[in-house]
Amino acid sequence: MNPGDPLIDVRALTVRYGTATAVDEVSLTVQPGEMVALIGPNGAGKSSLVNAIMGILRPAGGRAALGGQAALVPEGRHVFPDLSVEDNLALGAWRSRRDRRSRDTAWVYQLLPGLVRVRDQRAGSLSGGQQQMVAFGRALMARPDALVVDELSLGLAPLVTADLTAHLTALNAEQGTAVLLIEQNARLALGMCTRGYVMEAGRIRLHGTAAELRDSAEVADAYLGAGS
Ligand SMILES: Nc1ncnc2c1ncn2[C@@H]1O[C@H](COP(=O)(O)OP(=O)(O)OP(=O)(O)O)[C@@H](O)[C@H]1O
Numbered sequence: 206m207n208p209g210d211p212l213i214d215v216r217a218l219t220v221r222y223g224t225a226t227a228v229d230e231v232s233l234t235v236q237p238g239e240m241v242a243l244i245g246p247n248g249a250g251k252s253s254l255v256n257a258i259m260g261i262l263r264p265a266g267g268r269a270a271l272g273g274q275a276a277l278v279p280e281g282r283h284v285f286p287d288l289s290v291e292d293n294l295a296l297g298a299w300r301s302r303r304d305r306r307s308r309d310t311a312w313v314y315q316l317l318p319g320l321v322r323v324r325d326q327r328a329g330s331l332s333g334g335q336q337q338m339v340a341f342g343r344a345l346m347a348r349p350d351a352l353v354v355d356e357l358s359l360g361l362a363p364l365v366t367a368d369l370t371a372h373l374t375a376l377n378a379e380q381g382t383a384v385l386l387i388e389q390n391a392r393l394a395l396g397m398c399t400r401g402y403v404m405e406a407g408r409i410r411l412h413g414t415a416a417e418l419r420d421s422a423e424v425a426d427a428y429l430g431a432g433s
C-alpha cells in the first residue's frame with residue numbers, strides 16, 4: 206500500500222444472486238482513519254456490498270481491494286449464543302494474521318469495559334446492546350485497520366446506541382481505526398461520519414461530505430424525516 210492509497214477501494218463492484226443484480230457497478234473508497242457512512246433503504250444492496258468487500262460474497266464483476274486488515278460487525282450480530290463472552294472474543298482472533306498479541310482479549314475489555322462484568326456469561330443470555338458490544342469486541346480482536354459495521358443501531362434503545370457510537374468515535378480518534386458504517390438512522394450516521402454514500406436499488410445515488418448530504422433536499426426528504 207502506498208501513502209495516499211485508500212484502505213478500502215471498491216471499483217465497479219457488481220454482486221448478483223442468480224439473475225438478480227443486488228449491487229450494480231458500485232465504486233466507493235475509505236481512506237485510512239476515515240469514518241464513512243453508507244445509507245439507503247431496505248434491500249438497497251448495502252449488506253451485499255460489504256459482504257463482497259469482506260470476501261464473504263464473490264463479486265460478479267469489478268473488484269474490492271483492501272489496503273489493510275478489515276473486520277466486520279455483521280448485520281444481526283451473530284454471536285455464538287452458547288459460548289461465553291470471553292470465548293466469543295477469542296474466536297474473533299482465529300482469522301487474524303497478526304501477531305500473538307491479537308489473541309489477547311485484555312485490550313478489548315479496555316476498549317469496551319462494559320464487557321468485563323459479563324465475560325463468563327453465555328452470550329445468548331445478554332441484552333441486544335450487550336450482544337452488539339460482543340460483536341464489536343469480536344471484530345476488534347483482529348486489530349483491524351478498518352471496522353465495517355453493518356447496522357449499528359438496529360433494534361437497540363437510544364441510550365445503548367449512544368453508548369456504542371461513543372465507543373466507535375473514541376476508537377477512531379484514539380486508535381485511528383477507519384470505519385465504514387451502515388446505518389438506517391441517517392441523521393446518526395451523518396452526524397458521526399465525515400463523508401457518506403447513499404445507495405438505492407444497487408447503485409450509489411449520491412455521495413459527498415456529511416454536510417453536503419445533510420443539506421441535500423433528496424436526503425432530507427427521503428432519510429432525515431420532517432423538520433430537518
Ligand atoms: N442470499 C440472497 N439470495 C438472493 N437474494 C438476496 C440474498 N441476499 C440479499 N438478496 C437480495 O439482494 C438485494 C439487496 O439485499 P441486501 O441485504 O444487500 O440489502 P440491504 O441494503 O443490506 O438491506 P437491509 O437494509 O434490509 O439490510 C435485495 O433485493 C435482497 O432481497
Ligand SMILES: [Mg+2]
Nearest residue numbers: 251252253280
Ligand atoms: Mg443489510
